[in-house]
Amino acid sequence: MIEFRKMIQSSTYLNPFEEFEPRQGEVEIRWDPLTNLTARVVRFPTRRLNRLDLKPAIASSVASKCPFCEENLDLMTARLDKALFGCERLTRGDVTVIPNLISFDKYSLVAIVSKEHYLGMRDLAEKGSLVKGIEALLEAFRCIRENDARARYFSINCNYMPPSGGSLVHPHVQGIAGEWPTNYQRIMIEKSSDFFRANESVFWDALMDEERILLERLIDGAGRVFWFTPFAPKANIDVAWLFSTSSLFSISESEWAEFGDGLRKVLTYLDDENIAGFNLSLFSSEEGEAHFRANGRIVARRFLPPANAADVNYLEKLHMEHVCLVPPEEVARQLRERWQTEY
Numbered sequence: 001m002i003e004f005r006k007m008i009q010s011s012t013y014l015n016p017f018e019e020f021e022p023r024q025g026e027v028e029i030r031w032d033p034l035t036n037l038t039a040r041v042v043r044f045p046t047r048r049l050n051r052l053d054l055k056p057a058i059a060s061s062v063a064s065k066c067p068f069c070e071e072n073l074d075l076m077t078a079r080l081d082k083a084l085f086g087c088e089r090l091t092r093g094d095v096t097v098i099p100n101l102i103s104f105d106k107y108s109l110v111a112i113v114s115k116e117h118y119l120g121m122r123d124l125a126e127k128g129s130l131v132k133g134i135e136a137l138l139e140a141f142r143c144i145r146e147n148d149a150r151a152r153y154f155s156i157n158c159n160y161m162p163p164s165g166g167s168l169v170h171p172h173v174q175g176i177a178g179e180w181p182t183n184y185q186r187i188m189i190e191k192s193s194d195f196f197r198a199n200e201s202v203f204w205d206a207l208m209d210e211e212r213i214l215l216e217r218l219i220d221g222a223g224r225v226f227w228f229t230p231f232a233p234k235a236n237i238d239v240a241w242l243f244s245t246s247s248l249f250s251i252s253e254s255e256w257a258e259f260g261d262g263l264r265k266v267l268t269y270l271d272d273e274n275i276a277g278f279n280l281s282l283f284s285s286e287e288g289e290a291h292f293r294a295n296g297r298i299v300a301r302r303f304l305p306p307a308n309a310a311d312v313n314y315l316e317k318l319h320m321e322h323v324c325l326v327p328p329e330e331v332a333r334q335l336r337e338r339w340q341t342e343y
Helices: 055-063 070-076 121-127 129-147 183-199 203-216 253-272 314-319 327-341
Strands: 006-015 021-031 036-041 088-094 095-101 108-110 155-161 172-178 218-220 227-228 238-242 277-284 293-300 322-324
Touching: 070 327, 088 129, 095 129, 108 129, 121 129, 121 253, 129 155, 129 172, 129 253, 183 203, 203 218, 203 227, 203 238, 218 327, 227 327, 238 253, 238 327, 253 293, 253 327, 314 322
Parallel strands: 036 322
Antiparallel strands: 006 021, 021 036, 088 095, 095 108, 108 172, 155 172, 155 277, 218 227, 227 238, 238 293, 277 293
């Protein structure tokens, strides 16, 4: 029922780095087994990038008076609608939830996850700051659900550091909720439903079974959170996970703790690979929808030498086609080893 379809396209060119000897240029086109959207795994030699110097970005963000720092928070950030949320700022430990000044959906929220202005990738991992921010946003989302039945679609997202498109260095997580899903969220929900009707089985369960058999992209499938690398990746390093239920609201405290431990391992792996930024998203459907599993992805973001170019180009932005230089099977192999090691 699950098809991992791929095709290799190739042509010949004369390689200037090998005295213009003929070289076969190859790209592997892969079809996502759920959405049928394609991605391209480019067969080109890669190397680990040097660690990006983030000091100028951090210094500049401090000089520009960061609104998320504690001394500026009260005067420079928006306040929640007290009638809806019961408070003007939702605080949970070191996390503060506020409205996003830029409305990406009917409800657009930000969870400031640390009082410290900057957390490096490893600090972010060890302190569990992202999971604390996610849990705080879910608390705010529950207020929305109780007061607005039309808001049915929820996601939690993060842009970490400038390579990801993040405009503020101060660590934060964003939540959006509304009446319409994003394109990718809609496609996932619709295709999952189609698969369920056609096969009388859950796509996500079938995917987990198949990945367990193949052992090519499986990272860890022993717990309630299933970790793997997607067959048709959305970036050079693309790591995904599946929760045990259809809705983020139904996930237990112990499952969030398990997720946090796995995310810590992924973040330390990214740091070891000198990755300076990432995008992260968690997707939810409605509670009790048997055909869906709440899930998420984290993708590495980096500047490309020598001009510090963005790692997203016309293929992603205009063709809806993702390009990957590192095969997901290789990423899974490296992460499997990390999963078996205590840090």
